[in-house]
Amino acid sequence: MKSLFAGIFTLLFSFNAGSAIGGDAAAGEARYGVNCFICHGQKGKGMASYPKLAGKPVPYIVDKLETYRAGTRIGPNSDLMIMNAEPLTDEEIANLAAYLSSVKSN
Template sequence: MKKLMLVAAGIVMATGMATAHAGDVEAGEAKYAASGCVGCHGPTGQGQAIFPKVAGSDAERLADTLTKYRAGETVGPNSAMMMPHAMNLSDEDIANLAAYMASLE
């Protein structure tokens, strides 16, 4: 019985953690507008000039990249421009932004 309760508790915790990292598209949209993402990636995330398209990208990849920028890691040629924008993002902000950008077409 004790084993069963531990397994059940583990499943509940894992489910809760997966939900927490899913991201809120509406909150991500608000953060995208407020954080200045629009200025470089465009209002619909299509990118412009040297700034890449983010619309429709994989949410997990976007979150990973933003997390690396926040940590000060070089990801690509625009890392120096992205790091200051990412450094104040919370895990929740990153999940929300990633969900929003992934939802764009």
């Protein structure tokens, strides 16, 4: 019974995290290098008024990117992020999340 709940939880979590499951970190790193690094810095370290992303959990990155992609404002730099997230595919979001979550935060 316990394992059944665990299985359902895993399934739900996987569904919520969506395409992040199985993301390709190497492909995410390449996509990150296209333009994300210009604000968020190399390896997602963050700089100026742009937040650190290195080491953030996969669901966090996926949620933020999907929210921006949907055109929802969630902070002062939303206009920039909405513009940059709109063209992202599910696969690219999964890859970016896989890469950023794998980078050490320090």
